[in-house]
Amino acid sequence: MQVSVHAAKTNLSRLLEAVERGERVVIARHGVPAAELVPVQASVIKFGSLKGKLKPPPDEFLAPMSEEELDDWGA
Template sequence: MRQVTIHAAKTNLSRLIEAALRGEEVVIAKGSRPVVRLVPVSRGAFTIGLLKDKLGSGPDFFEPMSDKELDGWEGGA
């Protein structure tokens, strides 16, 4: 376990983050009293296409608008 003061943590933050990412326990202390533990954020596995076939189809933005829809956008009655 590595314990550093707040001042040393501000000075060496990049090195401390790298140490935490390597699995080393890093504790930041106020004076001699430990107050914070620096740990990496756990990331869940991201799956592409997770909601495929579950949301249905959305609007096709490349299809031309109907005359009624187009009139609404252009301020027609």
């Protein structure tokens, strides 16, 4: 389905329902497609999934910076 920007503003809730049902909704400006409404892909975040895959930072990573390094950062 293709709708104008005005129709999209007026009927946003209905258009979202259409997308949720699997319909393709294109918003056009002056008859030229400008955007497409698509459903959000649900992402699953599993805490701890990187356990054992990353190494801890080296000791010097947490060490205070030298005066020269601080100057380089403009601190």
